[in-house]
Amino acid sequence: MLKLQHIGKQFDGKTVLDDISFEIGTGEIMSLLGPSGSGKTTLLHLILGLTGADRGSIVFGDEDLTRVPMKKRGFNIVFQDFALFPNLNAYENVVYGLRNKKGLVSPKEVQEYIDFLELTPHLNKKIGELSGGQKQRVALARTLVAKPKLLLLDEPLSALDGVIKESIKQRIQSIAREFKLTTLIVTHDPEEALTMSDKILIINQGRIAQFGAPQDIIGRPANEFVEQFIIKQLRIKRQNIFNLFGEMYA
Template sequence: MLELLRVSKQFRHSKAPVLRDVSFTIGDGEILSVLGPSGCGKTTLLNLILGVLEPSSGSILLNGDDITAVSMRKRGISVVFQDFALFPNLSAYQNIVYGLHNHPDASGKTEVDELIELLDLKPHLQKRISELSGGQKQRVAIARTLVLKPRLLLMDEPLSALDGMIKESIKALIRKIAQKYRLTTIIVTHDPEEALSLSDHIMILHDSKVAQFGTPREILESPADEFVERFICRQLYIKRDNIMKLFEGVSAREVA
C-alpha cells in the first residue's frame, strides 16, 4: 500500500510550487493513473515517489514504512520510462537479468523463466535492442524491473510510443502483472481513454494540485469541477461524436 500525506514540492529557483498538498492512498495490486496536462507536475510526482527528488514537505509511506528520507537505491521501487532506457549494447536477455548481477537473490532461474514466458519474450531473448519492436522493448523493460521484485512499479507514459493492437496487448499485460504479483502500479499518462480503461483509480492533477481522485466511474459520472469535466469528459465526447459522424456518413453513402 502506498500513501502520500500532503506532499508538496517547490524547486529552489521556481516561484510557485510544482506540487501542492498531494494526498492519496492506493492498495496492493491496484493500478493508479496520474492524469493531467503538460507541466501539471506528473513527472515530479513520479520522481518524488521513486526517490529521485525529496519533497519540500509531507510524507510518503510504503506498506506503513515512512520512505520519505530513504534513498532511491533502497526504496525497492522500479520505473519503466517512456523511452524504455534499455541498454542497446546488451541483448534482450542481458537487459532482463541486468539487475541480478547486483541482487543475485532477487529472483531464481525458474522465476525469470516464468516471467519471460508470461511476457512472451522467449523468441526474442538473443535479439539486440535495435531489432525489437516497440511492444517487445516495452515488455523487456517491464521484465527487467519485475526481475528485482519491486514493491511498487512506476510507469511513465508506458503506452505513448505504441500503436493500436500492441497498445491493447500491453494494457492487458499491465493488468495481468498487477493482479498476479499484487504489484501496486502507478502510471503517468496524458490520455484519458488510457487511464479510464486501465486503472482502478485515477488522480487528475491541475495547477499543481489534485483536481480529483476517484475510480474511473466516479470521475466520468461526477467530475469534481469544470476542468475535470473539460479535460476528461469533453475529450471523450468529441471522440465519440466524431466516430458517430463517421458512422452516419458511411450509412448515408450506403443509402445513396
C-alpha cells in the same frame, strides 16, 4: 499500501505540487493524469525518490519513506523511452540489473517472468530488432525480475499504437493482478487512464482536481477543469469509452 499526505514541492520558489494526498491498496493500478506541466512527473519522481518533498509524508506499508534514499525504497520505474541497452540482446537486458543482486531470483523465476510476457522467441534479438511492444515487454521483464515493491510507469503507451498498445495495456493489468503489484502510471491520455486504472488522480497546476474510480470521474466530474479535460477529449474516442461505461457516458 501507499499513502501520501499533504505533499508539497517547489522549484526555484515556484510551487509545483501543493497539498497532494491519496492512498492506494495492494495490487491496485492508479493513473496520475493531467496536462503537460501539471506536476504529475514530479510526483512520480518524489515517490520513486529521485527528488525529495519539501513537506508532507510518503508511507509504504508501515514504513515512512519520506527521507529514505531511492536505492533503499525498493521501487522500480519503466521509463517512457524504455532505457534499454542497444548493444545487449533482449535476455541480457532482462537480467542486467541482477548482476550485483546474487540470489534475488532463481533462473527458474526469471524464465517464469519471460514466459509470462511471452518473450522467449525474442531473447537473442538485439534491441534494434524488436518492435515497440516487444521493447516495452523487455523493459517490464527487467523491472519484474528485480522484484519491486511498487511499479512506476512513465507514459508506458506513448510510443505505441493500435493492437500493440491494447496488448501492453492488458499486460500491465495482468502484472498488477498476478503479482499483486501496486502500480502507478503517469499519462496525459484520459482514455488510457480510464481503461487501465482502478483509481485516477487528476492533477491540474500542481493540485488535485479529482481522485476516484474511473466510473466516478466519468459520472460525476468534480469541476469544470475535469469536465473539459476528460469529457471533451473523450468525445473523439467516444465508442471505446462508451463500450466500457455504457449509458453513463451517453
